[in-house]
Amino acid sequence: MPPPGAAGDPITVGVLALQGDFEAHGLVLSRLGAVVREVRVPTDLDGLDGLVLPGGESTTMTLGIERERLADPLRAFHASGKPIFGTCAGLIMLDREHLGIIDIRAERNAFGRQVRSFEAPLEIGVSGGPVEAVFIRAPWIAEHGPTVEILAEVEGHGVAAREGAVIVVAFHPELGDDDRVHELFLQSVRDARAAA
Numbered sequence: 001m002p003p004p005g006a007a008g009d010p011i012t013v014g015v016l017a018l019q020g021d022f023e024a025h026g027l028v029l030s031r032l033g034a035v036v037r038e039v040r041v042p043t044d045l046d047g048l049d050g051l052v053l054p055g056g057e058s059t060t061m062t063l064g065i066e067r068e069r070l071a072d073p074l075r076a077f078h079a080s081g082k083p084i085f086g087t088c089a090g091l092i093m094l095d096r097e098h099l100g101i102i103d104i105r106a107e108r109n110a111f112g113r114q115v116r117s118f119e120a121p122l123e124i125g126v127s128g129g130p131v132e133a134v135f136i137r138a139p140w141i142a143e144h145g146p147t148v149e150i151l152a153e154v155e156g157h158g159v160a161a162r163e164g165a166v167i168v169v170a171f172h173p174e175l176g177d178d179d180r181v182h183e184l185f186l187q188s189v190r191d192a193r194a195a196a
């Protein structure tokens with residue numbers, strides 16, 4: 001496997017580890033050759049090349065971010081051009097009504113509650129065909145601004161999007177063994193680092 005960094009230092013990616021399935025993201029990122037750091041307090045962001053906000057429960061995550069005073073440091077991380085990847089509850093955390101890092105409004109539990117956990121093949125523009133996307137009490141993108149590119153839809157609602165260095169998906173790419181969505185994110189991390 002080629003080293004994930006352009007040259008020299010390996011890519012270091014943070015995973016917000018206040019709550020949710022951060023460990024599964026860490027395993028995928030390590031498997032792809034990144035150095036992984038769990039992020040719990042603002043100083044954990046120092047020196048990272050990119051950051052993942054995992055799935056979980058967005059109300060609990062909001063309280064954790066307030067408790068650790070992470071909101072402004074996370075916005076500053078984004079403002080510095082570092083790529084951020086939000087999945088499921090992580091997508092919600094990044095929206096207009098939470099951290100305001102991507103110009104979308106997420107609708108929580110949009111497919112209904114427990115009954116609407118499902119898997120679907122989803123074409124999101126990675127090579128090799130559709131990914132098998134696992135949705136668990138997932139949000140969808142109810143509204144978005146003009147600079148947001150919707151990458152995939154289910155039932156006419158956006159479930160994957162990109163704006164600048166921010167990628168969000170409503171499903172759980174860390175479950176299963178298809179690493180292509182994380183690879184898409186890592187490529188944006190490599191690109192941002194090469195441009196910096």
Ligand code: GLN
Binds near residue numbers: 055059087
């Ligand atoms: N329903 C959860 C929330 O609103 C998100 C679900 C998930 O991350 N799997 O926070």
